[in-house]
Amino acid sequence: MKMKLPLAKLLLITIAALTLTLPGLRADSDCDFAEASVRIGGIVPLSAPGSVAGGIGMDWGFQQAAADINAGCGIRLDGQNHRVQVITVDSEGVSEYGQLAVERLILQEEVAGIVGVYHSAVGLATMGIVQANRIPTIYAHPRNDYISASGYIAFEGAPPRISSGVDYVFRTSPPSSIVGKLVTDWLLTQGVDDVVIILENTDYGHPAAAAERAHLEAAGVQVDQLEVELGTEDFVPILSRLWARPAPPAAIRILVSGETSYNLTQQMAELGIAPTADTICVTNHLAFQSEQYWQTVPDGNYCVFERVGIVPSLYNEQAQALDKRYREDFGDVLVSFAMEAYDSVWLLADAIERAGGVSDPEAIVAALEATDIELTQGRYTFPYGSHNPVLPEGTPAYMWHQWPVPVVTVMQYFEAGQSGLDAAVLYPPQYQTHGSDYFPPGTAP
Secondary structure: OOEOOOOOOOOOOOHHHHHOOOOOOOOOOOOOEOOOOEEEEEEEOOOOOOOHHHHHHHHHHHHHHHHHHHHOOOEEEOOEEEOEEEEEEEOOOOHHHHHHHHHHHHHHOOOOEEEEEOOHHHHHHHHHHHHHOOOOEEEEOOOOOHHHHHHHHHHHHOOOOOOOOOOOEEEOOOOHHHHHHHHHHHHHHOOOOEEEEEEEOOOOHHHHHHHHHHHHHHOOOEEEEEEEOOOOOOOHHHHHHHHOOOOOOOEEEEEOOHHHHHHHHHHHHHOOOOOOOOOEEEEOHHHHOHHHHHHHOOOOOOOEEEEEOOOHHHOOHHHHHHHHHHHHHHOOOOOHHHHHHHHHHHHHHHHHHHHOOOOOHHHHHHHHHOOOEEEOOEEEOOOOOOOOOOOOOOOOHHHOOEOOOOOEEEEEOOOOOOOHHHOEEEEOHHHOOOOOOOOOOOOOO
């Protein structure tokens, strides 16, 4: 088992950090901490084939949250201040290693809760373990619908997930169905009639592709699929199949995570397959990390990508402060998964304080269900859970223990080397920034 990577830099917590306290957490400048800390487990991919960039960003978010909470005197329990400590373990983006990471955090580190995960396959593989051990867990970034939906589906016919009837799993990132519908809605506005989906062979890739394919085919679009393995470096054999087509597709949608997606997008662009006048390139949210994107995808101008997370122009003061520190440490725009990680630690810390301690996990779950708090991505609530178990007709099952209002936008670069902050927001219309829903290659606002 690999331990966490060190942060790019050690961050100094200034007096300004004391303003980042939450309702119920103290902001005393002179803290007298109890000896025992509140231990929270963090699981992220810090080694290939997992998304290493994603794991580093999430661990950074964990540690920033812990530092900010502790700058405000930590968690107040029974009249004493307790430090928050986040212990991060590497999942490598592999289900089995994720399970070992969870077991280590529970059995050896004796954590009060778990946050993070990133990959859907790891999330799905670890849910049963956190349930069986009664560990409140906030999944940040996994997209598979069943991360949250399975709690409600089980609840309808039997107690959710385990026999006690308490569901310990929450999620702050949007499920694939929300992200996929927005992207495919945008593709339909472009009048596409022929789409190729390139997906990773994982528990993220398959359901995400199935949802997007179903939506496109329902609108009469021809959809073909190509599968790739995470960690692949040479995509020429896969991409050569596109050359064999009688006509280029109207769009190519990439549902591949981590650094693998950068390699695929660059080779596709380098070979002149997309983006072109005939074929729209739709890659994933990692493209918003503009510094790394342009280093690894120098030919990726005019690619379209989804961004999960609040639009930077709408950042609140807490998000602005975190963005400033992220830029200082990484030289790039704050990414959504770092915000999700940061907020998840705050959510769990806030719930532990309101529950009165770490000894009663059911009380922590109840406190999470009653969450109503403003953090970097917006106001968090979990409207459906044991406190409100009947989902209204037409409400998707994935809304169980799900933050209901994550912001998702479709964006596009129109200048090589462009900052993610300067990329055009194309869709939905209310967030559009440059007066167009698409810029064909060679054009600009």
